[in-house]
Amino acid sequence: xxLISIVIALILEQLHALSVQSVVRGPVSRLAALLEDKFNDGxxxxxxxxxxxxxxxxxxxLALVHALLAYFQPxxxxxxxxxxxxxxxxxxxxxxxxxxxxxxxxxxxxxxxRQLLAQWRGRGGDRLTASEIAxxxxxxxxxxSHRHVFAxxxxxxxFGPAGALLYRLAHSFDELWGERSEMEFGQFGEFAHQxxxxxxxxxLRVTAAxxxxxxxxxxxxxxxxxxxxxxxxxxxxxLLASGAGALxxxxxMPVHDVIQDTGDASDRPELGLGEDADPDFMQSxxxxxxxxxxxxxxxxxLVWISGWVGS
Numbered sequence: 001x002x003l004i005s006i007v008i009a010l011i012l013e014q015l016h017a018l019s020v021q022s023v024v025r026g027p028v029s030r031l032a033a034l035l036e037d038k039f040n041d042g043x044x045x046x047x048x049x050x051x052x053x054x055x056x057x058x059x060x061x062l063a064l065v066h067a068l069l070a071y072f073q074p075x076x077x078x079x080x081x082x083x084x085x086x087x088x089x090x091x092x093x094x095x096x097x098x099x100x101x102x103x104x105x106x107x108x109x110x111x112x113x114r115q116l117l118a119q120w121r122g123r124g125g126d127r128l129t130a131s132e133i134a135x136x137x138x139x140x141x142x143x144x145s146h147r148h149v150f151a152x153x154x155x156x157x158x159f160g161p162a163g164a165l166l167y168r169l170a171h172s173f174d175e176l177w178g179e180r181s182e183m184e185f186g187q188f189g190e191f192a193h194q195x196x197x198x199x200x201x202x203x204l205r206v207t208a209a210x211x212x213x214x215x216x217x218x219x220x221x222x223x224x225x226x227x228x229x230x231x232x233x234x235x236x237x238x239l240l241a242s243g244a245g246a247l248x249x250x251x252x253m254p255v256h257d258v259i260q261d262t263g264d265a266s267d268r269p270e271l272g273l274g275e276d277a278d279p280d281f282m283q284s285x286x287x288x289x290x291x292x293x294x295x296x297x298x299x300x301x302l303v304w305i306s307g308w309v310g311s
């Protein structure tokens with residue numbers, strides 16, 4: 001049933017994209033703001049309690065509801081799983097930006113591509129070249145495909161709907177709390193950041209391994225082993241290094257907007273081997289992501305068949 005739920009959710013998401021901002025991100029942001037207002041005293045302990053109420057408790061309640069439905073009403077449990085997946089994962093949450101940038105670069109409309117990338121990343125880039133736009137877009141797509149597709153699907157396959165919800169909430173609270181550094185915010189977000197790093201540890205490596213398997217395996221593994229540690233954020237470094245090696249493209253490296261904003265390009269070391277990014281590599285990125293998804297579904301199908309035969 002897990003495989004069927006995933007396939008149905010993917011089809012539904014392709015047929016009718018969810019309004020993520022209003023249906024998912026908005027309510028989660030309001031919940032995080034409410035908990036921050038009630039619990040934030042600048043300390044890490046209260047941050048852990050708030051995270052438990054905002055992330056762990058909803059996931060635990062969903063696990064309980066799903067277990068009860070699976071026992072008394074299996075069909076409702078099946079539909080609940082599809083609904084949770086539809087809310088917590090999906091290509092359409094990021095693909096429209098990537099597709100728009102890809103098309104704009106193909107048509108030579110670099111300024112349009114800059115504007116779309118700025119909307120996607122939440123920061124400007126008026127000096128970005130076409131190659132830099134393609135490079136940053138590939139990086140964003142690799143990270144987004146992991147966070148919005150592969151990781152939720154993995155935890156759904158392992159723990160059911162509660163696993164997908166736990167991942168999505170943990171990622172959202174990490175963005176809202178864990179990445180904040182204002183002095184008045186204190187250490188309130190440290191637990192959210194540490195908890196998400198733990199939850200994402202296995203999915204990161206599974207996604208990176210899938211990129212290697214469906215791409216250039218030797219280069220992907222080489223880049224993972226030798227280049228990932230140089231990236232400022234370890235998890236992202238693993239994904240980007242493996243993806244760059246699998247594609248045969250060079251990612252990372254200084255870009256104009258980073259130098260302009262910070263005056264320091266040292267936090268963008270080179271990742272990957274091969275040629276500079278361009279629209280052709282953006283098309284290859286789409287293929288890499290879809291092949292990785294097919295690989296994951298094939299593995300689930302084999303597990304399901306082996307279980308069915310064994311029974």
